């Protein structure tokens with residue numbers, strides 16, 4: 001039997017990069033997958049890729065930085081597939097590159113709204129539904145910058161540290177309710193987000209800083225997320241697991 005047979009899963013930011021790879025991995029393991037994204041074309045593309053390979057998926061447009069949209073995304077999932085077992089709260093952004101003393105408050109608010117408040121809103125409504133189901137597994141996508149600084153990206157660093165803390169709180173509060181919650185900390189992964197935020201030289205520099213001397217792939221992160229979403233990790237909750245080619249080990 002596939003790892004996620006009969007499970008209903010939700011992935012935010014599933015139109016690109018890590019989110020798309022997670023949605024595809026969930027579907028390969030037998031889950032019915034609801035994909036949300038603010039970008040309709042990209043979200044629909046992920047659904048098509050999954051359906052073309054024989055999987056089951058559905059797209060719902062949503063802004064992950066909005067509490068109302070997060071509530072609605074849970075409602076749509078339940079009305080489509082009847083329950084919600086697994087979620088990967090992945091939608092996120094980098095924000096501009098500036099030292100903290102020059103960072104615009106509006107930019108701070110935008111990054112925190114999506115990367116931190118958005119993850120809280122998602123968990124807030126997912127937990128309510130998972131309690132009704134009698135259990136579930138939440139994986140929040142943080143970053144290695146949930147542990148070490150991303151110089152010139154203060155809001156990003158703060159938001160990802162916040163995601164790690166929120167994940168631990170949820171794990172403790174819901175352990176008795178059979179809901180697990182873990183965070184994943186990817187190192188530098190070759191996706192649109194990285195290409196939008198770093199030029200070629202900067203990308204080569206971060207790749208060279210990792211002992212593995214390369215960027216990671218979205219699929220490598222999706223494997224870890226799938227493990228944490230499945231019963232294979234049944235005793236793992238409140239964990240923050242880094243996958244970074246050794247970047248933070250040095």
Ligand SMILES: NC(=O)c1ccc[n+]([C@@H]2O[C@H](COP(=O)([O-])OP(=O)(O)OC[C@H]3O[C@@H](n4cnc5c(N)ncnc54)[C@H](O)[C@@H]3O)[C@@H](O)[C@H]2O)c1
Nearest residue numbers: 013015016017018038063064091092143188189191192193
């Ligand atoms: N790429 C990396 O090196 C890296 C490293 C560590 C952590 N991460 C984290 O992984 C997650 C995914 O990043 P990625 O690299 O795959 O990025 P990506 O840009 O390839 O994909 C992000 C997706 O989120 C969607 N999105 C953006 N704003 C949204 C919103 N308000 N509501 C809903 N969807 C929205 C985008 O349309 C896009 O499809 C992010 O949380 C990011 O911080 C990425």
